Amino acid sequence: MNQSQPNNPLHGVTLKAILEYLVAEYGWERLGERIPIGSFCQEPSISSSLKFLRKTDWARAKVERLYLNSISYDERKGKNKPDAKEAPSETDGI
Numbered sequence: 001m002n003q004s005q006p007n008n009p010l011h012g013v014t015l016k017a018i019l020e021y022l023v024a025e026y027g028w029e030r031l032g033e034r035i036p037i038g039s040f041c042q043e044p045s046i047s048s049s050l051k052f053l054r055k056t057d058w059a060r061a062k063v064e065r066l067y068l069n070s071i072s073y074d075e076r077k078g079k080n081k082p083d084a085k086e087a088p089s090e091t092d093g094i
Helices: 015-034 046-055 057-077
Strands: none
Touching: 015 046, 015 057, 046 057
């Protein structure tokens, strides 16, 4: 039953990873402004947010949409590209 899903950009990405990315990117306050749900606005935590999102389809859909839009924006702006300086060339130091 292990099928590849090449057209699903969320395949293999956990809800926890999505939420952690969004919190790092926006912070709880801005995340709560973008998606006004109680678990983002009142004593926010990853744990309480995950519980709510797993039960509430409309909220999970909004979180997933924001994540996809955010990573798409990051890719367009080159934010997630690796440094070109990581691998030294063979001519360095000669």
